[in-house]
Structure formats: C-alpha cells, structure tokens
Amino acid sequence: MSFTPNARRLGAPRIARRALSFCAALLFAGGSAACSDENPFLSPATRENVVRTFSVWTLTGSNPSLPAAMLFTNLTPERPQVLSNGSVNFEVAFDLTGDGKVRVIPARALVPQSPAGAPIVGLLRSNSAFSALTRAPERGYTDDSTMVVGVNELVLVRLASAGCIYGEPYYAKVAVDSIIASERRIVLRTLVNRNCGYRALTEGLPTT
Incomplete structure (x- = not known):
C-alpha cells in the first residue's frame, strides 16, 4: 500500500493527537500510570524503579553452583549457561582481573555462538556517582x-x-x-528501569 505526500503530512499529526488524547484520558480518569512526559508514544510505565544490591561470584575460581552473572530483565543473579532451548539465562557475567578489578562481560562476548542467540547488551562507562546519575543517555553505548x-x-x-x-x-x-577477593565475591548496586523505552534512573514510577 502506498501513501501520497498529503497522507504522510496528515498521518503523523493525527497519530500524535491520538497518543496525546490517550494520555489525557488516563490523567482525567485519575490513573496512577501516565504516558512518558518526553515521548507520548511510550506505553504508560507500570514498574517502579528500585535500588537493589546483589552479590555475584566470579566466573572463574568460584564454586560453579554460585551465581556469576545477572539477568537484569528479571532482576535475578544466575550462573551463566546455555539452556536446553539454545538460549542463555543471563545478560551480563562478571569476573576479576589479575589486578583485582571487575570484568563486565556481555552475554554475546561470553557465548558468541549461542544456538538461539544471546541478548544484545550495550555498556557505557560513567564518571558520575550512582545517586547523581538520574537519566540514561540514549546513545554512546558499545554493544x-x-x-x-x-x-x-x-x-x-x-x-x-x-x-x-x-x-x-x-x-x-x-x-x-x-570486592571480597578472598571469597571471589562482587557486591553490585543496581537500578533497572523495566519500562520499555524509559530512561529515568531514579527510584519510583518513572515518567520518562
């Protein structure tokens, strides 16, 4: 199906008006969830952001029954493995370097040829303090x-x-x-915004 130039010009404002009308209807109804203040096309946020602390053990040199990775989308520590369906059960694994720092390893760097494919994970270093960084950049990540x-x-x-x-x-x-080197254990502080497309990294129900 093709679109004429006029249809294209008319279509976008109409979609935008519908999205804004939807958000307005939610607010009028007194709902606690609202559309993103920045992007009216995002679905209303339903999950609150919470700071959580997890312990993971190193990928090498630790008991193989202990978690050495995180599945952030489920907020669970895991021991990395390829599951029976060919997928992997984690997004980021952790290990220690020889000088005692933490190696952060995305799933595809650890299992590059997972039969069912591994998730795409982008990493970006920040010089900010944990509490001071309130919003994730949209760009600049290395996958x-x-x-x-x-x-x-x-x-x-x-x-x-x-x-x-x-x-x-x-x-x-x-x-x-x-880092508790004697135990090969790493303590992580995390905040995951599990609302699709939202970038706010502060506690509570995000609006953006």
Missing part, C-alpha cells in the same frame, strides 16, 4: 564488548533484547560496591 571497572565505578547498561513489543530497550545503572 557486546567487555569492560573493566573498579570499586565505586558506574556502568550504564542498555538491554536491547528486553522483550518489548516495539523493540525499545531497558536501561540500567550498575556500580561495584565492593
């Missing part, structure tokens, strides 16, 4: 490449394979709170 960070350093994560209907990513921030 599926390992990164090394130290204690109190912050990494932004873009999860492009979050399962959103229109392919919007989830965004997250992760800081290394501490």
Whole structure:
C-alpha cells in the first residue's frame, strides 16, 4: 500500500493527537500510570524503579553452583549457561582481573555462538556517582564488548533484547560496591528501569 505526500503530512499529526488524547484520558480518569512526559508514544510505565544490591561470584575460581552473572530483565543473579532451548539465562557475567578489578562481560562476548542467540547488551562507562546519575543517555553505548571497572565505578547498561513489543530497550545503572577477593565475591548496586523505552534512573514510577 502506498501513501501520497498529503497522507504522510496528515498521518503523523493525527497519530500524535491520538497518543496525546490517550494520555489525557488516563490523567482525567485519575490513573496512577501516565504516558512518558518526553515521548507520548511510550506505553504508560507500570514498574517502579528500585535500588537493589546483589552479590555475584566470579566466573572463574568460584564454586560453579554460585551465581556469576545477572539477568537484569528479571532482576535475578544466575550462573551463566546455555539452556536446553539454545538460549542463555543471563545478560551480563562478571569476573576479576589479575589486578583485582571487575570484568563486565556481555552475554554475546561470553557465548558468541549461542544456538538461539544471546541478548544484545550495550555498556557505557560513567564518571558520575550512582545517586547523581538520574537519566540514561540514549546513545554512546558499545554493544557486546567487555569492560573493566573498579570499586565505586558506574556502568550504564542498555538491554536491547528486553522483550518489548516495539523493540525499545531497558536501561540500567550498575556500580561495584565492593570486592571480597578472598571469597571471589562482587557486591553490585543496581537500578533497572523495566519500562520499555524509559530512561529515568531514579527510584519510583518513572515518567520518562
């Protein structure tokens, strides 16, 4: 089906008006969820952002029954593995370098030829403090490449394979709170915005 230039000019404003009308209707009805203040085409946010702390153990040199990775989309620590259906059960794995820093390893860097494919994970280093960074950048991420960070350093994560209907990513921030070298354990502080396409990295129900 083809569109004339006039149809194209008329179509976009009409769609925008419908999206804005939908948001207005939600607000008029007194609903607690609202459309994104920045992008009226995003679905209303339904999941609150919460700061959580997790312990993971190193990929090498630790008990193989202990979690050494994170599945951020489910907020669960996991031991990396390829599942029976060919997919993987994690998005980012962790290990220690020889000088005691944390190696952050996206799934595709660890399992480049997973039979069912591994999720696309973008990483971006930030010089901000965990609490000071309130919004994830939209660009600048490096997909599926390992990164090394130290204690109190912050990494932004873009999860492009979050399962959103229109392919919007989830965004997250992760800081290394501490490293217990004797236990091969890494303590992570995280906040994951599990609302499709929303980039706010503050606690509570996001609006953007």
